[in-house]
Amino acid sequence: MEVAGVEEARVVISSKGCLQRERDALLLYKASIKDPSGCLSSWTAQLDCCAWTGVVCYNRTGSVRVAELNLENPNARSRNWPEKALRGELLHPSLLSLTHLQSLDLSYNDFEGTQIPPLVGSLHKLRYLDLFYSNFGGTIPPHLGNLTDLRFLNLGLECFNSAKVVVRSLDWLSGLSSLNYLDMSSLDLSAASHNWISAVNMLPSLQYLYLYDCKINIPQYSLSFHLNITSLEDLNLGGNNFSSSFPNWLWNLTSLSYLDLFNSGIQGTLPTEIGNLIGLTYLDLSSNCLSGPLPNAIWKLKHLLDLELNDNLLGISFPVGIMNLSSLSTLRLHNCSLSGPLPSELGNLTNLDTIRLSHNSLSGPIPIEIWKLANLNYLHLSDNWFEGEITEFHHSNLTSLDLSYNKINGTLPPTSLQSLIKLNFLNLRWNRLEGLIPHFPPHLNFLDLSYNAFSGTLPPALFMLQLSYLSLSHNHINGSISSNVCNSHILEHLDISNNHVYGEIPQCWQEAQYLQNIHLGNNMLLGEIPSSLGNLMRLEFLHLNNNNLKGHLPSSLQNCTRLFVVDLGDNKFFGNIPLWIGQSWQYLGILRLRSNMFNGNIDPQLGYLRDLQIIDLANNKLSGSIPHSFGNFSTMISTSTESSSLFEEAIQLIDLDWTSDENITLVTKGEQFTFSSILYLVKSIDLSNNDLTDEIPEELGYLVGLYNLNLSRNYFRGKIPDSIGGMSSLETLDLSFNNLSGNIPQSLSKLNALNHLNVSHNNLSGSIPFGHQLQTLDDASIYIGNPYLCGDIVNRSCFHGNNTNATSEEHAMLSLILSIYFSSILGYFVGLWSIFVLLLFKKKWRHSYFKKVDEIYDKVYVTIKIRLNRIAKG
Numbered sequence: 001m002e003v004a005g006v007e008e009a010r011v012v013i014s015s016k017g018c019l020q021r022e023r024d025a026l027l028l029y030k031a032s033i034k035d036p037s038g039c040l041s042s043w044t045a046q047l048d049c050c051a052w053t054g055v056v057c058y059n060r061t062g063s064v065r066v067a068e069l070n071l072e073n074p075n076a077r078s079r080n081w082p083e084k085a086l087r088g089e090l091l092h093p094s095l096l097s098l099t100h101l102q103s104l105d106l107s108y109n110d111f112e113g114t115q116i117p118p119l120v121g122s123l124h125k126l127r128y129l130d131l132f133y134s135n136f137g138g139t140i141p142p143h144l145g146n147l148t149d150l151r152f153l154n155l156g157l158e159c160f161n162s163a164k165v166v167v168r169s170l171d172w173l174s175g176l177s178s179l180n181y182l183d184m185s186s187l188d189l190s191a192a193s194h195n196w197i198s199a200v201n202m203l204p205s206l207q208y209l210y211l212y213d214c215k216i217n218i219p220q221y222s223l224s225f226h227l228n229i230t231s232l233e234d235l236n237l238g239g240n241n242f243s244s245s246f247p248n249w250l251w252n253l254t255s256l257s258y259l260d261l262f263n264s265g266i267q268g269t270l271p272t273e274i275g276n277l278i279g280l281t282y283l284d285l286s287s288n289c290l291s292g293p294l295p296n297a298i299w300k301l302k303h304l305l306d307l308e309l310n311d312n313l314l315g316i317s318f319p320v321g322i323m324n325l326s327s328l329s330t331l332r333l334h335n336c337s338l339s340g341p342l343p344s345e346l347g348n349l350t351n352l353d354t355i356r357l358s359h360n361s362l363s364g365p366i367p368i369e370i371w372k373l374a375n376l377n378y379l380h381l382s383d384n385w386f387e388g389e390i391t392e393f394h395h396s397n398l399t400s401l402d403l404s405y406n407k408i409n410g411t412l413p414p415t416s417l418q419s420l421i422k423l424n425f426l427n428l429r430w431n432r433l434e435g436l437i438p439h440f441p442p443h444l445n446f447l448d449l450s451y452n453a454f455s456g457t458l459p460p461a462l463f464m465l466q467l468s469y470l471s472l473s474h475n476h477i478n479g480s481i482s483s484n485v486c487n488s489h490i491l492e493h494l495d496i497s498n499n500h501v502y503g504e505i506p507q508c509w510q511e512a513q514y515l516q517n518i519h520l521g522n523n524m525l526l527g528e529i530p531s532s533l534g535n536l537m538r539l540e541f542l543h544l545n546n547n548n549l550k551g552h553l554p555s556s557l558q559n560c561t562r563l564f565v566v567d568l569g570d571n572k573f574f575g576n577i578p579l580w581i582g583q584s585w586q587y588l589g590i591l592r593l594r595s596n597m598f599n600g601n602i603d604p605q606l607g608y609l610r611d612l613q614i615i616d617l618a619n620n621k622l623s624g625s626i627p628h629s630f631g632n633f634s635t636m637i638s639t640s641t642e643s644s645s646l647f648e649e650a651i652q653l654i655d656l657d658w659t660s661d662e663n664i665t666l667v668t669k670g671e672q673f674t675f676s677s678i679l680y681l682v683k684s685i686d687l688s689n690n691d692l693t694d695e696i697p698e699e700l701g702y703l704v705g706l707y708n709l710n711l712s713r714n715y716f717r718g719k720i721p722d723s724i725g726g727m728s729s730l731e732t733l734d735l736s737f738n739n740l741s742g743n744i745p746q747s748l749s750k751l752n753a754l755n756h757l758n759v760s761h762n763n764l765s766g767s768i769p770f771g772h773q774l775q776t777l778d779d780a781s782i783y784i785g786n787p788y789l790c791g792d793i794v795n796r797s798c799f800h801g802n803n804t805n806a807t808s809e810e811h812a813m814l815s816l817i818l819s820i821y822f823s824s825i826l827g828y829f830v831g832l833w834s835i836f837v838l839l840l841f842k843k844k845w846r847h848s849y850f851k852k853v854d855e856i857y858d859k860v861y862v863t864i865k866i867r868l869n870r871i872a873k874g
Contacts, residue, residue: 017048018057022066025097026055032092037084039074058100065100072130073108085110090134091117103128107154111136121146128152132183137164140187145172156185156210167192170199180205185212185236193217197249201228208232212260213239218247225249238262238284251276262308263287272297284308286332292316299324306330310356313337318362320345327351334380335359342386344369351375358382358402366390366403382406382427392416404429404448414438428452429471437477440465450474450495450661458501460484463491471495473519473661481520483508495519495661497543502526505544511535519661521545521567528552534559540650541662545592546570558584564647567664569594569616576600577617588612589635589647590664590679594686595619602627602687610634611645613683616666618710622690626711631699636683639705639729651680668708668732669756684708688734691715696735698723705729712758713737720759725750732756736785740764744789749774761785767798 023045030043042053049066050057056068075081086109095101101123107130116136120129121143129147132154140155147153153176157165167184170192182203189196193216200209206229217240227249235256243265251273259280266288275297281304290312299321307325310332317340322331329351338360346355347369355370358380365388366381380402389410390403399422409432417438424445433449436456440447444465450473457479462470467488473495480503481496489512497519504527505520515536525547533539534556540563550572558580564587574597581591582605589611599621606615607629613636635645651662663676666684675682683706692714700709701723709730716738724733725747733751736758743766744759754773760781765788768774780793790798 018050018055018064018066022098023049025094026052026066028094029092032089032094034087036087037075039071039084039086056103060100066098067100068103068105068128069095069098069101070103070105071109072105076108081108082110087112089114091120093119095119096122098123100125102126105130106134107132109134113137115139116141116144118143120144123147124149126150130154132156138166140165140167142169142172145175148175148178150176150179152181153179154181154183155187156183156212157187164188170196173199174202176203178205179203181208182206183208183210184214185210186214188215190215194219197225197227201225204228204231206232208234210234210236211240212236216240218242218244227252229253231255234258236260238264241265243267246271246273248273253277254279256280258282260284261288266290269293270295270298274298275300277301278303280304282306285312287311290314294319294321296321301325302327304328305351308332310334310336318342318357322346323348325349329375330354332356333360338362340364342367342370346370347372349373354378356380358384360384362386364388366408368392377422379403382429393420398423400425402427403431406431408433411435412438417441437462437472445469447471458482458496463488467491468514469493471661472499474498477501480504481506486510486513489513491515493517496523498522500524504528505530505533505549507532509533509535511537514538517541517662519543521547523547525549529554529557531556533557536560537562539563541565543567544571545665548572550574553578555580560584561586563588564650565590565662565664567592569596571596573598577603577622579603579605582606582609585609586611587646589645589651590614592616592664593620597621599623601625602692604629606630607632611647612636613647614664614666616684616686617690618667618686618688620690622687622692624692625694626687626692626697626700628697628699630685631697631702633703636685636703636706648680666708667710670734670758682707683729684710686710687714689713693717695719696721696740700724701726703727707753708732710734711738715739717741719743720745720748720764722747724748727751729753734758735762736760736782738762742766744769746771758782759786764789767791768793 026043026049027045030040039053049055050064054070055066056070057064058067071086073081073085075084090106090109090111096119102125104123104126111134113135115138116131118141120141124147126147127149129150129152133156166188168191189211192199196216197219200206209232230253232253233255235253235258238260239262241264245268246266254276256277257279259277259282262284266285269291270285272295274295278301280301283304283306286308292314293316294314304325305327307328307330315337318338320343322328323345326349328349330353332354334356338357339362341364342362344367347367350373352373353375354377356378361384363385366386370379371393374397377397378400379398382402382404384406386403387407387409390408390413392413393416398420401423402425404427411434418441420441421443423441424443426444426446427448429448430451432453434453434455437449437454437459439461442465445467446469447467448469448471450471452475454472454475454477456477458477458481460482463482463484464487468490469492471493477496477499478501481501483506485506486508492514494515494517500523502524505525507530509530509532513536516538517540521543522545526549528551529544529549531554534554537559539560542563542565545567546569548571552575553573555578561584563585566588567590569592577593577598577600582603586609588609591612592614594616595618597620601624602617602622604627607627612633661676662679663674664679665672665674667686668684685706686708688710689712693716695718696711696716698721701721704727706727707729709732712734717740719742720735720740722745725745730751731753733754740762741764744764746769749769749771752773757777760783762785764786768783768789768791778793783789783794790796
């Protein structure tokens with residue numbers, strides 16, 4: 001982008017070279033900053049400074065002066081650019097010696113969070129200042145207003161920058177009357193939000209304004225404000241929260257070519273005044289609160305190349321007015337509640353490069369005319385109700401094709417599919433496609449055919465493609481896995497789960513492979529885990545569950561130190577659970593080994609895996625006790641729902657990436673549940689159906705963030721720890737089929753989240769606790785098999801016969817009440833002693849009397865029981 005005011009001529013350096021004092025100033029500048037990548041290696045005293053990297057000199061009136069410092073990080077487009085950035089005092093006082101400096105570019109470097117120094121306002125000749133994404137912090141100095149010749153100012157930080165930057169006031173902008181480019185994206189302008197429009201209005205020459213994600217709003221007074229910046233061409237106010245309708249001043253900017261209001265809280269319908277902006281080539285109103293219908297005026301914007309209205313609630317049929325936008329190349333209307341068929345006339349927009357209509361309710365067949373769009377590269381129609389067959393792909397320019405989550409049936413046309421030689425992304429997930437897996441074009445990088453009805457064997461040629469993502473899960477594929485799978489060195493995600501694949505896992509994995517996700521679960525694989533799998537040191541997710549695999553876990557797996565999820569459940573593995581798991585898999589979040597034949601003790605080292613939040617060892621032959629270290633699980637101790645571990649971040653990233661399918665099946669509340677989208681929130685321990693003994697450790701009560709605890713069907717003895725009553729997040733507690741004894745702790749009544757409890761088939765005694773959440777668990781079966789438990793729910797009185805299992809408090813209360821009643825009765829008997837004597841000699845009177853005493857006793861007992869219940873509940 002050419003910006004007016006920056007010198008256009010680049011005058012050749014004279015033989016005199018640069019001034020000594022300017023060279024010395026630049027050498028001092030070099031000495032004051034860090035240069036990890038050697039960008040300034042040419043800055044030496046032996047060379048003319050005008051020949052140094054990034055230094056441009058002008059020759060004016062016979063004098064050579066440094067006029068530009070172009071020190072943008074040359075590695076700015078690489079992933080590791082921060083490691084190669086210039087760092088430190090990037091605006092060093094030595095720059096003041098460059099009195100003719102007109103252009104200064106320090107973008108993509110690192111101020112290390114320090115503030116822009118006020119001295120920048122003393123570089124009076126500056127016309128161009130670019131500090132984009134340079135990690136400065138603090139407040140913006142108002143001294144910038146002294147740069148009266150400035151034409152270009154870029155202070156943008158990018159929304160993911162870590163530095164906190166605040167702008168207290170924008171009054172200093174009034175001094176920059178010649179400015180035509182201003183970017184302050186991601187700076188916090190909330191303190192200046194009340195007058196940002198007035199401040200910007202003082203810049204009559206402004207052509208480009210970018211205030212993305214600046215925490216500004218639209219003041220009420222400004223809705224009908226008159227703007228002077230009528231030469232404005234580009235306007236980006238996206239990422240703010242205006243919570244307003246469109247401001248009227250917007251429609252006066254008739255020179256606008258680029259308008260971006262993405263995710264800015266705009267409400268209501270789009271006004272007809274949009275037609276005033278006749279020069280628009282780019283319009284982005286996506287992710288707002290717009291509703292339909294769309295005004296006809298929008299279809300008069302003949303120069304429009306890019307239209308993005310996605311993620312609004314338009315609630316209309318596909319707008320046929322789009323057919324008037326003959327110049328259109330990009331159309332994004334995904335997630336707009338569109339319905340009805342897709343018109344075949346869309347094929348008349350021959351300039352279309354990108355069509356994204358996913359996540360709507362469009363229906364009917366996909367018009368064949370779309371396949372004839374010769375310039376089409378990107379077609380996303382996923383998450384609709386399209387149906388019918390695809391009989392032919394008609395052109396070869398497509399690079400990205402997404403038809404997932406529809407009702408497309410039939411087989412794929414293999415011949416024309418191979419003709420799409422530019423295709424690198426193909427997603428047909430969740431359709432009704434069947435038949436054999438066809439051959440694919442050679443440059444395909446992403447392939448997802450999951451959740452269809454493909455059959456036949458797994459083609460070995462599939463792994464000859466340079467795929468980075470391959471998912472064939474939930475089909476009817478059979479056959480074995482070819483060793484060609486190891487030839488795909490850039491493959492990161494491999495999912496063949498939920499098919500009928502059999503045979504052994506190939507023993508061919510190599511260190512050079514980039515695999516991060518392996519999903520082979522729910523197949524018919526057999527044999528042992530190949531030791532070469534340990535070469536995949538980038539591996540993060542390993543699912544081999546529900547196969548016929550056997551043997552010991554190979555020690556080579558301890559090399560896979562980046563593992564987050566390991567699911568080996570429902571196989572035939574045996575031997576001890578390896579000790580190296582607790583030492584090598586330090587980032588492990590999920591360990592599922594259930595339904596195998598593992599034996600021996602549980603390694604206490606597992607308790608020190610701080611990120612572990614799901615551990616399922618159920619249905620094995622484990623013995624010994626639960627390690628006391630199990631009270632140390634950091635993520636289970638925490639009740640926070642915010643991400644706090646690498647595992648949680650990895651799971652959430654996969655959840656955001658809608659193409660992936662990371663899930664785990666757990667038994668909770670007595671049933672099987674599969675967790676996927678909320679997997680990072682689930683915290684569970686299941687050690688059920690083993691041969692574990694000894695007492696349940698008190699330390700388990702420290703796990704206040706745990707949702708599910710299942711220790712059933714073991715040989716635990718002793719009491720239920722009172723500390724369990726402190727596990728405030730616990731929803732499921734199953735202690736059934738053990739040898740537990742003693743009372744059920746009253747503290748369990750504090751478990752407000754508890755909705756599933758089972759303590760059946762133990763040796764528990766005493767009265768069943770009541771109150772709070774326990775009152776809602778009124779199923780008597782959760783207590784059966786404990787003959788000495790008493791209470792209303794099991795219809796067994798705690799005061800019947802010689803029952804000695806009432807609590808001490810109940811005994812004390814009962815004794816007090818009974819003593820009162822029997823003292824009164826005794827006085828009555830003493831007073832009527834003469835009547836008693838008569839009873840000895842009158843048999844009829846005697847029988848009547850004792851019948852009456854029995855009735856009184858029954859009434860007394862019932863009265864006492866009712867009062868005890870009322871006192872306890874009150």
